[in-house]
Amino acid sequence: MTRVTVGGRIHVGFQNLSLAHERLYGGVGLALAEPRLDLRAERAEAVDCDDDAARQYVDRVVDHLDVPGATVRVDERLPRHAGLGSGTQLALAALVAVAGAYDIDVNPRERAPALGRGGRSGIGVATFESGGFVVDGGHPTERFTTAPPAEGEWAVPPVVARHDLPESWRFVLAIPDAGPGRSGDEEDESMRSVVERADPGIAEDIALVVTQQLLPAAATGDRAAFGDAIARLGRLNGAWYADEQGGVYRPPAGAIIDALSDHPAVAGAGQSSWGPTVYALTDADYAEDVADAARAALSAVADGGRVVVARPRDDGATVERATAETD
Numbered sequence: 001m002t003r004v005t006v007g008g009r010i011h012v013g014f015q016n017l018s019l020a021h022e023r024l025y026g027g028v029g030l031a032l033a034e035p036r037l038d039l040r041a042e043r044a045e046a047v048d049c050d051d052d053a054a055r056q057y058v059d060r061v062v063d064h065l066d067v068p069g070a071t072v073r074v075d076e077r078l079p080r081h082a083g084l085g086s087g088t089q090l091a092l093a094a095l096v097a098v099a100g101a102y103d104i105d106v107n108p109r110e111r112a113p114a115l116g117r118g119g120r121s122g123i124g125v126a127t128f129e130s131g132g133f134v135v136d137g138g139h140p141t142e143r144f145t146t147a148p149p150a151e152g153e154w155a156v157p158p159v160v161a162r163h164d165l166p167e168s169w170r171f172v173l174a175i176p177d178a179g180p181g182r183s184g185d186e187e188d189e190s191m192r193s194v195v196e197r198a199d200p201g202i203a204e205d206i207a208l209v210v211t212q213q214l215l216p217a218a219a220t221g222d223r224a225a226f227g228d229a230i231a232r233l234g235r236l237n238g239a240w241y242a243d244e245q246g247g248v249y250r251p252p253a254g255a256i257i258d259a260l261s262d263h264p265a266v267a268g269a270g271q272s273s274w275g276p277t278v279y280a281l282t283d284a285d286y287a288e289d290v291a292d293a294a295r296a297a298l299s300a301v302a303d304g305g306r307v308v309v310a311r312p313r314d315d316g317a318t319v320e321r322a323t324a325e326t327d
Helices: 052-065 084-102 110-117 123-130 184-197 200-220 223-245 253-261 284-301
Strands: 002-016 023-043 047-049 070-076 133-138 159-163 169-176 268-271 278-283 305-310 318-321
Touching: 002 123, 002 223, 023 084, 023 123, 023 169, 023 305, 052 070, 052 084, 052 110, 070 084, 070 268, 084 110, 084 123, 084 318, 110 123, 123 133, 123 159, 133 200, 159 200, 169 253, 169 284, 184 223, 184 305, 200 223, 223 268, 223 278, 223 305, 253 268, 253 278, 253 284, 278 284, 284 305
Parallel strands: 047 070
Antiparallel strands: 002 023, 002 318, 023 070, 023 133, 133 159, 169 278, 169 305, 268 278
């Protein structure tokens, strides 16, 4: 039996969505310790999976590895389509767990395209591998244009910068009970629309934020500067997405972000990916105060939701192998 445990991730935004620049996409994000996915797999003669979302990936993994089957159990789940990277983490966890059950060594980065992951952002794969704050190099624009190549015919974007974040930092997540963030064909169509009309000047502004503020703040552990930079990066990305998501942030994320940004202990707040998850950066000493503010904001603008206080994660997925007990 092989067990894989991994936390979610925050996707802060992309560096470029304009066809006028040489590289397209270029994800910016970071790994979280919570919430997390806990998945285990054993050898079997067919596929037996207790999670509908995982089943699609287990079927693909079994076919990809050319093994007869697997019994897969998901003991903890990441919220689906909430902006926390559940799809990529689930696909890669299934890959590593099933491969481990059969004593097959796999490289998640090399295998991710065969599972349909890493086609735009490389943040999910990179944080599965080694955690941390990550910036990826994107894809050559001439290959990706307004749509990615055929599934599997790409390489996961390279990591161009990675830093551990201070253990004392906390990311307070406000996850409203709202419709799921975009994924699959809907996400592809939305991204195509955004890329076709993206203002190239926004990418130039983002480049300054990333190189002059965000990367130095990550390298030095400057929470105030880091928080301000991720908030600015999120707003700039939101200008690209405004027509697709109904504003710079997807409702009700904007109201929650405004409320948390006003809290004196919050260094910066933003929307992860397509949402609806909102994150706010603070310190461990003030995390519960900010969590209370997040609950109040959820109550004011949404029909409920959950709040998670998450630590930054500076390592990759945990893989444990054990021999099944017999009577």
